[in-house]
Amino acid sequence: MELYNSIKNFALSLYILGGKLTYEFLRLNLPGSLPHLSLLNSLISSSDSRISEGEFKFDQLQKHFDSLNVQYAFGSEDCTGIVKRIKYDSTTNTFTGFPSLLDRGVPIKSYYQTDSFDALKSWFNSIDKASLLNIHMIQPVQSTDNSSIPSPYLLSAYGTDNTATANDILQRWWYIFNQSLQRNIRIIGFSTDTDPKYLRAMRLMSDFLGAHPHFQVHQHPQTFQIKIRSHWSWFYLCEQQLLLFFQDSTHLVTKWRNRLLSTTAELCLGNQSISINHLHDIIENDTYSKLDDGLTKSDINPKDRQNFSSCLKLTSNDLMIYSTF
Template sequence: MPILNSYSTDSFTRLEEWYTNVPRATLLNAYLIQPLSSSLSNTSPYIFGAYGTDNRFESSDVLSRWYQIYQRFKAKGIRILGFSTDCDSRDFHSMRTSLGFFANFAYGDHSDLLKIDLPNTWSWFLMQHQQLYICFQDAIHICTKLRNRLLSQSTHLLLGEQLINMKPLLYLINNYSKLDHLLVASDLNPKDRQNFYSAAKISNDNVLILLEQIPNSLGLNIYLQVHN
């Protein structure tokens, strides 16, 4: 676990020594929490912690960190139901392990285990029947990743014989009223890689309906339905 104020000093000499001899963090990990409420219809997530890292850690470190977060929140009367992460392979491995996906993992006789009632016919759904918490990938991150892949100039996507690219969307913007699809040229800007709003716009129902009228857009239409 990160140590609070681990590099706090009033000594310039000490600070200089740290900068000279101690590896510095190159990345920032941020943790957000999404409250669940039966009385409030819309609760926004907010950040509860952030720390610097040199990105040198294993999936076992992720599992330990999640468990510590769970326990510390529990001590304050807050129940953590699950964790959601991006596409980092170590986070993926931690999620698979936590869910028992081709892994034998359990928190023993923990008093807070959730009972997961899976249908008997779901033999394809690999998840343990008792979980301390559930895991799922960040849907917003997936959506922006799919948009970035579509707009990439170095990636070629094929669905059967259909080439999936942004040309039908450009045709849509140039030949149909904005009132019909709500798109603008900046929605197809590949440099803005974290633009979730644009990712949602290019896959809205109106766009999908209009694409049916444009030749050679079937592959793109199917691809965008994954976003929707």
């Protein structure tokens, strides 16, 4: 039985990570070693890890946290581009691929569900297909006596057309916070990219140079106290905060890299400006080798806008030392 579970878990991992073609190629070339696709599909359908569009899996999240024996977590939200197409989900009898309708910022589950051909035709004629997939991840925060980082949990995913407002985002975060708190999970903050709508939601909820009249979060019993130093005249946040907010560091550093490699924009550090020409000089300088800084011409290719490994090289201590010479 233990061997069967190991093979099953390996087969599921291979199918999810490698895809259908990779799995079938290995299964046909290793006869009898891997289960058929029909068995994998039935295993996925019967498991509680199946994701339905617009569903927030708070109960499964609680089980995940109980298994890890943790209580605190950080939430994140981001969108990614997808291929526009409509699909029918026979399990939930719904059509997916349309932008999810929001109710106080929260997507309505199984909204596009109908047995009428006329209703489906009306949706196709009047509603644009979703161009983005919005994903919510929850990252457990490990205890001080645990050095390993717990695995994150996919809370929800749904299609969107990027028309949500900062107020929708704020209400959605408030919903996630309260639903998690009811299950003894304390969300201590949220992290997103640098989209202005997310930044405005962060500012309103943290009462940073503005406040929302219907969200008095600083009166919540779960608020914590920030001890502000007396000489911090530049610190404008309230001393009582319910949540912490961070911009995604990956987005920030890639935007910094793209600005650095731009031929039209100028990037200033202090009272000096830096540009891609400085990096060209380091690469073409015979005094340095790739072993010293690890920098190559592909790292400063401006067309590759999501090259995160290049960001790590550009911000390394070795490169900073050479750039000061």
